[in-house]
Structures are given as structure tokens and as C-alpha cells.
Amino acid sequence: DTAVSQTPKYLVTQMGNDKSIKCEQNLGHDTMYWYKQDSKKFLKIMFSYNNKELIINETVPNRFSPKSPDKAHLNLHINSLELGDSAVYFCASSQMEGNSPLHFGNGTRLTVT
Amino acid sequence: QKEVEQDPGPLSVPEGAIVSLNCTYSNSAFQYFMWYRQYSRKGPELLMYTYSSGNKEDGRFTAQVDKSSKYISLFIRDSQPSDSATYLCAMIRPYNFNKFYFGSGTKLNVKP
Numbered sequence: 514d515t516a517v518s519q520t521p522k523y524l525v526t527q528m529g530n531d532k533s534i535k536c537e538q539n540l541g542h543d544t545m546y547w548y549k550q551d552s553k554k555f556l557k558i559m560f561s562y563n564n565k566e567l568i569i570n571e572t573v574p575n576r577f578s579p580k581s582p583d584k585a586h587l588n589l590h591i592n593s594l595e596l597g598d599s600a601v602y603f604c605a606s607s608q609m610e611g612n613s614p615l616h617f618g619n620g621t622r623l624t625v626t
Numbered sequence: 627q628k629e630v631e632q633d634p635g636p637l638s639v640p641e642g643a644i645v646s647l648n649c650t651y652s653n654s655a656f657q658y659f660m661w662y663r664q665y666s667r668k669g670p671e672l673l674m675y676t677y678s679s680g681n682k683e684d685g686r687f688t689a690q691v692d693k694s695s696k697y698i699s700l701f702i703r704d705s706q707p708s709d710s711a712t713y714l715c716a717m718i719r720p721y722n723f724n725k726f727y728f729g730s731g732t733k734l735n736v737k738p
Binding site: 553554556563568603607616617618620622 | 658662664667669671675716718725730733
């Protein structure tokens with residue numbers, strides 16, 4: 514029973530396509546995140562939702578649209594994919610009250626050709 | 627200047643060595659400190675979580691925080707080939723618990 518699970522694990526697609534990544538957590542956390550990790554392993558925050566409400570929206574192209582149907586789920590939809598979108602995308606969760614650390618999923622490796 | 631600095635390595639050590647991994651930071655408001663281990667093609671996995679200054683030990687791992695020097699360390703005793711991974715430090719400020727600041731990670735290779 515994986516704590517933070519995201520699908521798919523691998524995603525290979527062509528430029529211009531639209532794709533979605535799904536994430537679910539069963540830790541009972543109230544906050545979920547999307548991070549992008551580049552080839553040098555640097556983790557960059559993209560979005561954060563607390564109880565379904567967007568609380569962090571970093572400088573991300575508006576082709577990226579997160580959606581949180583409930584506090585256990587956070588999806589990421591990407592329109593008109595570009596070559597530069599190729600990266601590993603990590604979902605994570607934490608409990609904002611209670612000083613909890615982040616718990617990560619195993620990532621979605623997106624390759625845009 | 628980045629808020630959190632971490633030497634990317636790679637750091638290569640023989641099996642059984644003591645490993646020291648370090649991060650420096652610029653913001654004295656950071657109070658909560660984490661170390662994550664990331665294996666290839668996996669997500670970061672929480673190893674240690676500490677508050678403020680001092681040491682915390684868990685098995686072969688010791689996390690150390692020196693707030694006066696704005697410096698945190700992770701020590702690995704009796705290192706094993708299975709410890710080969712990228713190690714990321716992270717930290718947060720009080721009352722801002724959703725904003726995590728990460729180092730860029732240090733790649734560790736433990737040779738048998």
C-alpha cells in the first residue's frame with residue numbers, strides 16, 4: 514500500500530500533445546504538491562494545494578494546469594507539450610499543521626519527442 | 627545566491643567508510659531540516675527529520691545541525707554499496723510549512 518502513488522510511471526509523447534499525470538496519497542495529509550526534477554536532480558516546486566485550494570503557483574507556463582478533486586488527489590494536465598517539458602515530475606504530500614516533512618511518489622518520467 | 631547550497635559530488639568512497647554529506651544555507655529562519663535519499667529512477671525517500679540545532683541518530687545515520695554556522699550534515703557510518711544514491715537536504719521555516727527549500731543533491735557511490 515504505497516503512500517503516495519502517481520501514474521503513469523513513464524510517458525513518451527510527441528510535441529503538441531496534451532497529457533495528464535495523476536496522483537493519490539493515503540497518508541491523510543492536507544497538502545499536496547507537484548515538483549519538477551531536472552537532469553541535475555534539482556527539485557523545483559510547481560504547485561501546492563492545501564485542502565483542495567491552490568496555495569503555491571510558481572512561475573509555470575499556463576499550459577500546466579493542476580486540479581485537486583479532493584485532498585487525497587492532485588492531477589496535472591499539460592497542454593501543447595514542448596521538448597523542454599521533458600523531466601521527471603514528482604507528486605508529494607505533507608501535513609501543513611504538524612510540521613510534517615514531504616513524502617514523495619516515485620515520479621513520472623516524461624519524454625517529449 | 628541560492629538559499630541552500632550542496633556540493634553535487636560525485637563522492638566516491640570504499641565500503642565501510644564514514645561518509646559526511648553537507649549543506650549550507652543563508653536564511654537563519656530555517657528551523658526544520660530534512661535529509662532525503664534518492665535512488666535512480668525512484669522518488670526521494672525521507673531519511674532524517676530534525677528540528678533546530680543538535681544531533682539525531684538513527685541506526686548508521688546521524689543528522690547534525692549547526693544553526694550558528696548555518697550548516698547541516700548527514701553522517702553515514704559503515705557505508706554500504708546499497709547507500710549509493712543521491713542525497714538531498716531540505717529545510718523549512720516556521721509558519722511556512724508548505725515551502726520547502728532543497729539543495730541540489732550529492733551523488734554518493736560506495737564501492738564494494
